[in-house]
Structures are given as C-alpha cells and as structure tokens.
Amino acid sequence: xxxxxxxxxxxxxxxxxxxxxxxxxxxxxxxxxxxxxxxxxxxxxxxxxxxxxxxxxxxxxxxxxxxxxxxxxxxxxxxxxxxxxxxxxxxxxxxxxxxxxxxxxxxxxxxxxxxxxxxxxxxxxxxxxxxxxxxxxxxxxxxxxxxxxxxxxxxxxxxxxxxxxxxxxxxxxxxxxxxxxxxxxxxxxxxxxxxxxxxxxxxxxxxxxxxxxxxxxxxxxxxxxxxxxxxxxxxxxxxxxxxxxxxxxxxxxxxxxxxxxxxxxxxxxxxxxxxxxxxxxxxxxxxxxxxxxxxx
Amino acid sequence: xxxxxxxxxxxxxxxxxxxxxxxxxxxxxxxxxxxxxxxxxxxxxxxxxxxxxxxxxxxxxxxxxxxxxxxxxxxxxxxxxxxxxxxxxxxxxxxxxxxxxxxxxxxxxxxxxxxxxxxxxxxxxxxxxxxxxxxxxxxxxxxxxxxxxxxxxxxxxxxxxxxxxxxxxxxxxxxxxxxxxxxxxxxxxxxxxxxxxxxxxxxxxxxxxxxxxxxxxxxxxxxxxxxxxxxxxxxxxxxxxxxxxxxxxxxxxxxxxxxxxxxxxxxxxxxxxxxxxxxxxxxxxxxxxxxxxxxxxxxxxxxxxxxxxxxxxxxxxxxxxxxxxxxxxxxxxxxxxxxxxxxxxxxxxxxxxxxxxxxxxxxxxxxxxxxxxxxxxxxxxxxxxxxxxxxxxxxxxxxxxxxxxxxxxxxxxxxxxxx
Numbered sequence: 001x002x003x004x005x006x007x008x009x010x011x012x013x014x015x016x017x018x019x020x021x022x023x024x025x026x027x028x029x030x031x032x033x034x035x036x037x038x039x040x041x042x043x044x045x046x047x048x049x050x051x052x053x054x055x056x057x058x059x060x061x062x063x064x065x066x067x068x069x070x071x072x073x074x075x076x077x078x079x080x081x082x083x084x085x086x087x088x089x090x091x092x093x094x095x096x097x098x099x100x101x102x103x104x105x106x107x108x109x110x111x112x113x114x115x116x117x118x119x120x121x122x123x124x125x126x127x128x129x130x131x132x133x134x135x136x137x138x139x140x141x142x143x144x145x146x147x148x149x150x151x152x153x154x155x156x157x158x159x160x161x162x163x164x165x166x167x168x169x170x171x172x173x174x175x176x177x178x179x180x181x182x183x184x185x186x187x188x189x190x191x192x193x194x195x196x197x198x199x200x201x202x203x204x205x206x207x208x209x210x211x212x213x214x215x216x217x218x219x220x221x222x223x224x225x226x227x228x229x230x231x232x233x234x235x236x237x238x239x240x241x242x243x244x245x246x247x248x249x250x251x252x253x254x255x256x257x258x259x260x261x262x263x264x265x266x267x268x269x270x271x272x273x274x275x276x277x278x279x280x281x282x283x284x285x286x287x288x289x290x291x292x293x294x295x296x
Numbered sequence: 297x298x299x300x301x302x303x304x305x306x307x308x309x310x311x312x313x314x315x316x317x318x319x320x321x322x323x324x325x326x327x328x329x330x331x332x333x334x335x336x337x338x339x340x341x342x343x344x345x346x347x348x349x350x351x352x353x354x355x356x357x358x359x360x361x362x363x364x365x366x367x368x369x370x371x372x373x374x375x376x377x378x379x380x381x382x383x384x385x386x387x388x389x390x391x392x393x394x395x396x397x398x399x400x401x402x403x404x405x406x407x408x409x410x411x412x413x414x415x416x417x418x419x420x421x422x423x424x425x426x427x428x429x430x431x432x433x434x435x436x437x438x439x440x441x442x443x444x445x446x447x448x449x450x451x452x453x454x455x456x457x458x459x460x461x462x463x464x465x466x467x468x469x470x471x472x473x474x475x476x477x478x479x480x481x482x483x484x485x486x487x488x489x490x491x492x493x494x495x496x497x498x499x500x501x502x503x504x505x506x507x508x509x510x511x512x513x514x515x516x517x518x519x520x521x522x523x524x525x526x527x528x529x530x531x532x533x534x535x536x537x538x539x540x541x542x543x544x545x546x547x548x549x550x551x552x553x554x555x556x557x558x559x560x561x562x563x564x565x566x567x568x569x570x571x572x573x574x575x576x577x578x579x580x581x582x583x584x585x586x587x588x589x590x591x592x593x594x595x596x597x598x599x600x601x602x603x604x605x606x607x608x609x610x611x612x613x614x615x616x617x618x619x620x621x622x623x624x625x626x627x628x629x630x631x632x633x634x635x636x637x638x639x640x641x642x643x644x645x646x647x648x649x650x651x652x653x654x655x656x657x658x659x660x661x662x663x664x665x666x667x668x669x670x671x672x673x674x675x676x677x678x679x680x681x682x683x684x685x686x687x688x689x690x691x692x693x694x695x696x697x698x699x700x701x702x703x704x705x706x707x708x709x710x711x712x713x714x715x
Contacts, residue, residue: 041370042388127539129547148536150692231539235479238536239692240685254363255677257387 035263045260052264063265065240066248070269073154073244074221077161081217082210085165089172090198103173110166119160119230123147126156150241153232157242160227168213175209176202207288215277222273225250245269320611325354325368326379327361332632339628343618349611351377369394376606377616380426382417382596383675386715392423396602396609399424404613406621409638417669418599426599427620430634433594433662434484435561436582438475441574442468442555454489454582457556461528468553475528475556476543478535482520482691483683484593485558487674490516491591491667492584498679499671504712506705513701517690519584521697530554532691544570561658562597562634568654578658581665592665595672597634635659673712682707 035052037045056063092103109118125131126146133143146152179202187197203210225246228236234251236243245265253262322344326336333355340351354375356364362384368374369388380388380395388394398405398418407415410428418426438450443460446467451457457475464472477485487498490508493515500507508516523529538546544567548554552573559567561578568576581590600620602612618625620636626644629636631651636642645651673679683704690700 041366042394123539128537130539143537145533145537147539148533237688238533239688239694251681254366256681257366 031263031266034260035267037260039259039263041257041259048260052261053268055261056264056268062240062243062248066236066243066245067268069154069236069241069243070222070245073158073224074218077158077221077224078214078217080158081162081165081168082213084162085168085213086172086210088165089169089176090202092169092173093176107166107170110164110169116226116230119227122156122160122227123231147232148238150239153238153241156231157224157227157244160231161221161224168217171209171213172206175206179205204289205291208290211280211284211288215280218276218280219273222246222269318608318611319348319350320608322349322351322377322606322608322612322615323354323375324351324377324379324615325356325365325375327356327358328379328632329357335628335630335632339619339625340615342624342628343615343622346618346622346624347611347614349615351615372605374603374605376603376608376612378601378603379429380599380601382426382428382599383672385418385420385426385599385601386672386676389420389423389425390715392420392425394420394604395425396604396606396612397423397425398427398602398613398616401602401609401613404610405617406640409621409640414596414637417596426596426601427616428596428599428637429620430562430597431594431637431659431663432560432562432597432634433592433659433665434488434558435564435578435658435661436556436558436580437564437567437576437578437658438556439552439571439574440577442472442552443474444574445552446472446474446555450577450579451582452580454584457582458523458526458528461526464555465527470527471548472553473527473529473555475523475558476535476549476554477520477523477529477558478532479684479688480680481558482532482687483680486513486516486520486687487683488558488581488591488593489519489584492587492589495588495668497668497670497674498708499673499712501669501671504673504715505709506712508705510698510701510705513704514697517687517697517700520687521690524691532688543567560597561655561662564655564658565652578654578661580661589668590666592662592667593670594662594665594667595670596637631655673715676711676715678711679708682711 034045036047036049038048038051039045088106092099092106096102127133128143128145132146136143144152146156183201183205184197187201192200223246224244228242228244228247229250232242234247236247246269249262249265249269252258252265324336324340326332328336333353336355337353340353343349344351362381365374365378365380365384366387378395385395399407405427407424407427414428414431415424418424418428440450442464443450446460446463448460448463449456451460451474460474464474490513491497494508494512496507498506498508506513524531538548540546543549543554543557543559546554549567550570550572552571555574557567564576564578581592583590600616602609602616606612619629620626620638621640623644626636626638626641627648627650629641631645635651635656636645686695686700686703686707689695690697695703
C-alpha cells in the first residue's frame, strides 16, 4: 500500500476514530478521573482521592439499595427475556402462513418498547383502574397495587423490558435458520422427538448466539433508564424499589450536581458488568459450542 | 422617509434610556408550556424591534431545564437572558458572582417596580442576580360541589376539614376524600403545620441549620398521619396505585371524589379546568389550634437573569426591562408567568383586563398570608429528596415519626453545611 493510499485509508476512518475519541474514549477516561474528585459542575473539580468510593461502600444507604435492586432486576430480566425471545424465535422458525407478517409484528415492540409513549402506556395499563386489574377482577381476584407495593413495582419494569424481546429474537431466529438441516434429518431417522431434537441438536448449535445475547442483554439491563424513569417520574418509587443504578447516577449528576460521586457510581457499575462478563466468558468454555473448535 | 423615521425612533429610544447601545444579537432561554412559548416569542419580537436587537428564543418544558441550564452555565454557553427558577439561584450564583449584577444595570432596568423584599429575594450575598417575574405560593383549593353534596361547608380550619370526613364517606362513599396530599404535597403540608406551630421556616437563616427540633417536626409528621388514619386523605401507598402524581389527570379529581388540595396559586386553572362535577374555589390557609403564624409558603415563582458573560448586557437589560416594565412587552407576555411582580406590569394587565379574577383571588390569599421568609434551600434538590424519601419511609411504616424527624434533620443539616 502506497503512502497516498495509507493516507486515504486513514482519512476514510477518521470520522469514526475522531467520534470514538471525542464522544467515548476521552469522556470514559475523564469520568475515571472525576470519580476521584468533588465536582459540583459550576466550579472546577477538586481532588478528594478515594473519598467518593469510601462513602459509597461505607455510608451510602441509597447506593446499597439501588445496587441490590439493580442486581435483582438484571438477574430476573435477562433470563426471562432470553427464554421468551428464544421461545418466540422457535415458533417463528416454522413455515407458517403469513410468517413474515408475524416476524415483523413480534419485532415491533422492540422498536416501540423503549419509547416514552409506551412507558406512559404502561403506567395506565397497570394503574389501579387499569386493564390488568380489570382482567384480574374478571377472574374474581382483588386488584393489585402495582405502583404502590414495593413487592410488585419492579416486576412492571421487568415486564416492560421483557416485552422488548425483538432484537434478541431476530438474532435467535437467524441462528435457528443456520442450523444444518441434515442434522435434523439424522435425528428423525434415529427416532428423536421434537423436544429431544431441540435439546440435543438445536440448543447446542446455537449456544454461541445464546452467549452473545446473554452478554448484550446483561449490559443493556444494567443500563436501563427510560422505563423506571418515566413510570416512576424518576423517583424509583415506592421505597426506591425501582431505583436502578442509572437513575441514581442521573440524580447525583444532574439533580444534585455531584459529578464526582456520579462518576464513582458509574465506575462501580462498570466494574460489576466487567466482572460478570469475564465470568460469562470463563464459563463459556464449558457450555458454548463452536463448530470446528478443537476444545468442543 | 421610512428609514429616517426608524433612525429617529432608534435615536429617541437610546436617548430615553440614557444608554447608547448598538443593535445586538441576543439569546433568551426559558421553560414553559405552548401558550407561554407563543407569548414570549411575540414579546421578544416586539421588544427586539423596539430597540433594534435580534433575540433568538430557546425554550423547553420544565423537565430537564435545570440540567440544560446547568450544563450551559458550566460550559459558558448560556443565553444572554435566562429564566431561572428562584431556588436555582444559590446553585448558579452562591456568592452573587455567577450571574450578572442587575443592580449595576439599574439605569436601564426600572427597579422601582419591585419592593425591597422582592429584590432581596432575587439577591445572592447582596448582589441582585434575578428579577422576580411573579410571586407564587401554596393555597388550599376545595371542590365546593363535593362539599355541598356531602352536606358540609368548605372548611376554614383543619378541625372543620377533619370533621367533614365522616360526611364524605357517608354521602359520597368510602373512596371519597375531602382533601388530597401525596409525595411533594406531603412535604409542604408537614412543613406548613410545623411552621404554624413554631413560627419558623425549615431553615434558620442565622445559623443555616434546620430551625425545628426533632420533637416539633415529629408532631408535624404525626399530623399528616392523623389525616391518613381518619380517612381525610389517601395513604401514600394508596395514592401511588393511580400510576400518576398529577392530581389534575385523575378521574377521582374530575368527578369530585378527591375534593381538595394544597397547590401553587398560579396552577389554579390547571386544577380547576378538568373538574366536571362541582367547581374549585381557593380558600384561606387552614391553621392548626394554637398556630403562631399561618405559615404561608410564598416565594418568587421564577426570576429573569442576565448572563455575566453576555457580550452586550446593556442590550439584554433593555430587552428585560421591555418584557417586565414596558407596555408593549407586558401586553405580549400577559399573565403567562402568573401575576406579575412588577408594579407596572400588574397595573398594565389590570388596565387591559387580562387578569383572571379567580387567579387574582388565589394570589391575594398568598400575598395576604403571614409567615416567616421561605429560604430557597427548602427547594434544594438534596434537601427535598431527603425530606420526601424519609417521609415515604414513614408513610410505609418503616420509621416512627420521631425517627423520621431525626433522619430528616440530620440529612438536611448535612446538606446545608455543604451549601
């Protein structure tokens, strides 16, 4: 490659590289520095060493509550969403009439699900006199105080997230369609029923995609903001039972103007995500099957 | 001929203000609803044309405006003229040096239209940073129709309100409440009755600490609990079931089953308009037995400020004066920001018949009410969060009134020390 070509290549990728540096890399590094400062935004940051982290882990009740709520949310939402997305993908993998329509229709919630309008809709669906309680009443059940009872409030947020299963479902669907059909034919000749075929052929062959979705959905779940913010007016009510870490970071940064503390929370969250991702990668050696991989 | 007339008009304006300013490119930012946006843009056009300036409008809803303004101020990209919420002044200009000194522009802005008290409320460390646009406060509003249906008079004391509760339950059903308060309203309710009992605002300006003892605050909290226990208001948990904090959006409010509230006087129409059964009337402040004061919660609703980095503060001051003190600007702005604090604006709007009589009646109650000066720190985001989240824990039975009072006082004192 000549000098001009090299220059041209660098020129072509420069928009992305500049964007990455300006909007991701520099803020990323700078937030790490800020996490060791007291930075009320209107004045310059003042170095405070580990004070923010010490406060987080020793005296901040809200952080402990928010962290536990976030972990419960992640560990319930991600498996539920993956199972549901895979279930729908398996159904949509059959040759049915109007299958393309159904595939599109099932993907729509993913486009709309994160929107403000749908989160507002959720508030009405689960309100005291909402559709869900009306349905419960139809079956003779007492209405549930979805928004006022701390035992149920997080469930609503979880359900909103699970409902946005479309992107995971599309990836699963692509994986299902790439499974070699001859394997199914062999299984059928050997007398395997549908469940046995799914468990012993389909599932192992799509484990790389399950792994990919697991990582992506975990990261997204940790970053959940829109749903709880809109449904609870940003309060994380009742009793902070829906107060996920991104809400807490937002409040500290933009309502209380404590950028240093907010950065410290963000870095703790980053560390947790990183550890969980590393654990997932480590465990993948035991359950993820890559065709052609000698370890398999 | 037209050009000569324009030139002469511009010269006359410059001479009349005693300040020579050139045509300037300015920006003004504010929050509000559609009708305020339309009125303000119209006023900016009129005032801009009058002085030969061009003013670019930047407007949003209230949600997120604080974040936007803070980011702009931190980055030095704020507008020349800004609508700044009164409690935000200490955040942006703790020592009076974060925003322009409007006192230094008094040769352009006619400050005689505001009282000394009003100017003091917009000053930080003696520096006038924000001109109060209007004065607002919390008033009691009751649905007269609901009270008629229950066969009781609209209350004037807390005792009468409590006594009305059984009649509501009997005539309108168990789900009928003569009053409503939840989340932020509870904070202000507890604050008010504690102020009535002690004669003191939450923050002692002399020591910059909480003025109430834990015992005094615990009594205020217990007062709230009594309202819940007697069925006078909905419980915190019960109110949350509706899925919205906005009372005016609720069917129970519209049909009169929630028959009273404690709200900003300037929001009267917002609460009155959705009511389909009965009608809403503002009434005087309810007081507890042995009240030292009415404990009115009165404050500048918002202020107009000028950026200290404005390239042309004189031009910005001309526009500001036009919006607040000159007939053309006043008529265009109308009452979109409540009843104006400026004497000139109030007189002009009254002359033009642009003031809603009920809004005026509500504002009169606020202005006539007695009580200590309200500290802007009452509305500091951390102070509010500590107060409200602790009251929520109390309401859910996780804390006693005394425990809640101690946590609130400790938390707020910690924050006040930082401020």
